[in-house]
Amino acid sequence: MTAGVDARVLVRRPSFELDVRLRVEPGEVLAVLGPNGAGKSTLLSVLAGLLRPTEPDSYVRLGDRTVTAADVHVPPHRRGVGLLAQQALLFPHLSALANVAFGPRSQGRPRRVAEATARELLAAVDAAELADRRPAQLSGGQQQRVALARALAAGPGLLLLDEPLAALDVDAAPAMRSLLRRMIRGSGQTAVLVTHSALDAVVLSDRVVVLTDGRIVEQGPTREVVAHPRSPFTARIAGLDLVPGTARPGGLRTADGQVVAGQGAALTEGEPAVAVFPPSAVAVYAEPPKGSPRNVLAVRLAAVEPHGDLVRLRAAARPGGPSWVDGLAADVTPAAVADLAIEPGADLWFVVKATEVGVHAATTGVPAARDRPSAPIVSLSRSPTPP
C-alpha cells in the first residue's frame, strides 16, 4: 500500500518561486524544515493534488503512478495521498467514529466494514472511548488523534503531515509526537512531515530537507543535519546536541558505556534512543567539576564560532575518549569565553543538567531504505546533493 515518492515541483508566481526535487523511499519519513513562506505548504498542496504546478517540467510520481505531469493531473480523491494538518478539521457534524469511517465509506466500503476499520484505528490511537463523541466535545489533542486515525483509515500510499503538532498545547504535544512515531514508523508508512521543530524531525523522520525561499538549501540524514547545520536557518532552529545510545531508566547509555541522564517518555530498556539538548543548556568548565549530579562530558575544543550574541564552542573527541562527543556544541557568553581563556585544542568539560536533556526513541528507520550507518552523528562525509 505504501508508496515511494519521486517529484519535481516548480511553481512560479509573481512574488514567489518554488523549485524542489525530492525523493522519498517507500516507508521513509522525510521532514521538510523551513521558515514561513519558504514554500512548504505549496509543496504539500502539489503532492496532495490540491494545487497544480505552474510549470510543465513538474512531475509527481507515487510508486509507479504518475499523478502530476505536464498533461496529467490526477484529482486529490484518486491519489491515495492523506493529509494531517495543523488543525484537525474533523467534520463537525459527524461523530469521531463516523469521521474515521469517512475514508473507507467514500471509497465504497460497506458501512459495517468501514466502522470496524474505524474502531480498530481509534483503539490504535487510544481514542476508542471517544467513538461516539462529536468533535466539539473533544480537546485539541483528542481531535488531532482522531484526525490521525481518520487519515490512516483511508489507507494512504503517502501521508502528508503539515505541522501536526503546531496547534497543540505543550501538554498535548509530547503524547501526540510519540503517537505519530508509533503509528507512522511502526507501520512503515511513507510520509512527508512539514515542521518548524527540529525535535519533531529528530523523533519522526529519517531524512531532512531544508527549504528556504523555495529552494532546498540543505539535506541529509536528520540527525546529521540537526547536529551539524550548515545553513543559517537550520542553525537557528535546529543546532541541537544529540547523543545516541540505548535507553535505560532515567536516561540512556552510550556505546562506550557512559550514562547520560535525562527525561524521557516511556521507553523500553535497551531500545535505541537519542538524548537531545540545546547548546544553550550546556555549561563549560576548564576544570572537571566535582561531586556534581549533572552530566559531565570530557571534550576537546575544536572551534569557536560567533552565534548571535553568544559564542558557540564546538567539541571534538579527546584522543582515546568517546567519539560521540565530536560535534557537540555549547553556547556561552563572550565574557565566559574570556574568563575561561581557552583556545582550540584545550581540554574542557561540557556540563548539562538532566532536566535539560530529553531522551527520545531513535529513528532506526527502514532497513530497506537505508544506506547509511545507523548512528551517523559523527560522520561529516555528507554527500552534497544538488537541489
Next chain:
Amino acid sequence: MTTAGTKGRARRSGPARTSQAVALPGLLWVPAAVAFALIALPVLGLALRADWPRLPALLFSGPALAALRLSLVTAAISTALCVVLGGPLAVVLARGRLPGMRLLRSIVLLPLVLPPVVGGLALLFLLGRRGLLGARLDLWFGITVPFSTAAVVLAQTFVALPFLVVSVEGALRTAGQRYEAVAATLGAAPGYAFFRVTVPLVLPGLLSGAVLGFARCLGEFGATIAFAGSLEGTTRTLPLLVYLERETDVDAAVALSLLLVVVAVVVIAVARPRSGEGLG
C-alpha cells in the same frame, strides 16, 4: 451586530459582560426607543382594534380558511422550489468560477430591492399569453400560466429566492473549502463530498434561509396580485384577502392580519438563532 446578539454572548461567557459595561453612549437610547415603538406599536394597535369575541368565527369562515390553506400550500411549494433551485445557485455563486460573477450576483439580488408589483408585471410580460415565453407555452402545449395557482407559486418563488441564496451563500463562504479538501484527501469524489460534507455544513444556513423565504412567500402581495390576480380558492392568498376585506369587513381584515402576525412571530422564533450568523 444587534444588541440581542451581544447580550446572548454576555450571558454565555463572563468576560464579555465586562466589555459591555464600557459601551452604549446614552444618546442612542432615544432613537432606539423610537425605532422600536415604530415597529411594535402598530402591531399593538392591531391587537387592540381586534374584535376578540368574534375572532374564531371570522377566522373559520369559508373564504378565510380557503385563503389560509392556499397560502400555506403555495408557500410550502415555493419554499421547496427555492431550496431545490436556489441552493445550487448559491453554490455556483459562492464557489463557481465564471466571468461576470459580480453582475450575476447583483441580478440575483434584484427581487430584494425591486417593488414586488414590478416583479409581477415582469413575470406577466414573460409568461403572459402574449409574453416572450408564455405565447409559446400557449401555442405548443396549451399551457396558460397567469391567474393560476402556478402563477402564485412562481410569483412567491421570484420574491423569496434571494433570501435563500444569500443565506446559503453566506454559510458556504463562512465554511470555506477546507473540509472539502480534507474529504478529497480521504478519497471522497466531489459528489460524495458535496452531499456528505458540504450540505450538512451549510444546513443551518439553508434552514434559516428557507424559513425566511417561507415567511416572505406567506406575506407576498404585489407580485401575486399583478401576475396571478385575486380569484377565490385559486389565487387569493391571505394577504390578498386582507386587502379585499379591508374595504368591506374591517373586523375580518384585522382578524386575518392578526393571524399573519402570529405566523410571522412563529417564523422569527424558529429562524432567529441562526439568521443572525447566516446573514451576518
